[in-house]
Amino acid sequence: MVANVALRLRMAERRMTKAELAREVNAEVKILTGKLGTVSERTVHNWLAGQTRWPPAKSRLALTAVFDCTPEELGFVPTRRTRSTTEEDVMRRDFIAAAGGTAVAALTSTVAAGPRRIGITDIRQLQTRFAEVVASDHRHGGRLSIESRAGQLADEALALQESGIATQRIRAQLYATAASFMSSAMWAAIDGRRFEAALQHHQKAASLAAMSGDSSIQFRIWSHAGSLYRHLGRPGDALAANDVARNLPIARRDPLFASLGHARHAAIHGLTGDTNAVRRSLGHAQEALDRADPSASRPLWITAFYDQAELDSLALAGYLSAGSWEEAEAHAHRSTALRRGAMQRASAITTARLAHAQLRQGALEPAVATAMSVPAEVSTHPRVTGMLTAFGIKLTDRAAGSGPARTWAEYSHETWRIST
Known part of the structure; x- marks a missing residue:
């Protein structure tokens, strides 16, 4: 052996x-x-x-x-029987289609031997690959495979810079696309609680975005940085990073970007316990969202996730951190009602936070019922697992030996194997 x-x-x-x-x-x-x-x-x-x-x-x-x-x-x-079976061939075909595994192969085929002219067709192929990464992130989120795929595609985009001749505009778009991939790698690392890797991805993403001159992707990267520092419990750094995003030209020009910047500021303010600051930032976020033109042309990454449901989700995060349990619960219900069906991970995070808000108000049975409603297949996501684990600990601290505590302990052990 x-x-x-x-x-x-x-x-x-x-x-x-x-x-x-x-x-x-x-x-x-x-x-x-x-x-x-x-x-x-x-x-x-x-x-x-x-x-x-x-x-x-x-x-x-x-x-x-x-x-x-x-x-x-x-x-x-x-083993000696090395040839794949028909069943395995079918599974491989279906798996590649589901996971977007043809992305790297398709992109690599565009890099021809020797110098050639890089044009808008190459950019569009990259953008198609980016759309696949965004869709995969929304379906699954936080996975190492998403982080790795996005990083590899960023390298492929940069390889095009060296493979031929391109105008200055095309080169700027190549840098912007590479930065987009790295920002997705960064978010996957944040979502998967791999914070050291996220910090490294941020450095590369920010450098590429600066070379691109594209303020929309710069906004995404610095807004992600604000979220990263928020998850690290560093509100000062989080506010500073998010301020970089909020002061970019795109945030002054497009109310949707401005709204996201204010909403993430509200979530960060929650860490400081400043409920007034949370409420003030949310007011600015709502006002900007109401002004945003829904028909305006925008990057895929923001239109794919940011809407009223996400604003309410960030409001939930801010009020929950600040200890305003009733306001947190109200925004949780509103976010759940408005959430798009494909956002399973985001919905699970909202549900887990709702359970925390109910528990903090002493509603033990509704809180346990809410926590138990998180689908088992989504509970393996690192953020959801952490929230449910923390829920079990708080429930035990508050009401050890009670009926709801016993119900949760049995259910979590059998379903998620969470130690409470």
Whole structure:
């Protein structure tokens, strides 16, 4: 039995634990089959120890999506029956279609050998790949595979800079697109609680955006930076970063950008406990959103997620952090009612926060019922897991031994395996 050194090195490069790899693989199997995978930490241990030399087809395809390389490159050794079965070929086709795995291959094919003229067709191909990354993030969010894919596509965009001749306008758009990919890698890292990686992505994204001269992508990157520092519990840095975004020309020119800047400012103010500042920023956000022209041409990344539901979600975050439980609950209900159906992760985060707001008001049974309504398949998302874990701890602190506490302890153990 020979240890799988290649897989261990891949995991080490991404600072990935056995539990994290198991969650990633199970989530990718869910995309492939419609059912969450059954890979456990013990399964990963067997892979690393060499006890399992060639995992089942579903696991191999999922591992390929997570690491963007073949099972053989991950150190696995095919059995004597190396040819794929018809079932595996069908799964691979369906999986690639679901996960957008053709992105890198399609983009790479545009880089011809030798100098050539880079034009608007290349930019449009990149923008199509960016749309796929945004859609994948909205469906799944926080995954290492999204972060890795976005970073790789940024490198592909930069490779075009060196592969041929282009006008200054096209080169600026190439930098803007590369910055867009890096901002998605940054957000995936933030969403997955990989904050050190997010900080590194921010440095590269900000540099690329500055070279592009595109204030809309600069806004996204600095607005993300504000969210990053908010999650790190550094409100001073968060406010400063978000101010960079709010002072960009795009925020002065387009009320939708201004509204998002104010709404994220409100969420940051919640960390300081300044309810008046939260309310004031939300008032500015609502006023700007009401003025925004819904028919105006805007980048995909902002139109795909920012609307009244997201404003209310940020209001919920701000009031919850500030300790205004009733106002937090009101915005949670409004956000849930308006949320677009495809935003499952965002809906789960809102629901988890609603459970916290209800618990803080002493409504134990409604709070537990709300927490239990989070779909099990979404609860593996790092942010949702953290919120539900914190909910269980607070519930135990407040009402240990009560009926609702026992109900939650049993349910969480059986469904999410959360230690409360």
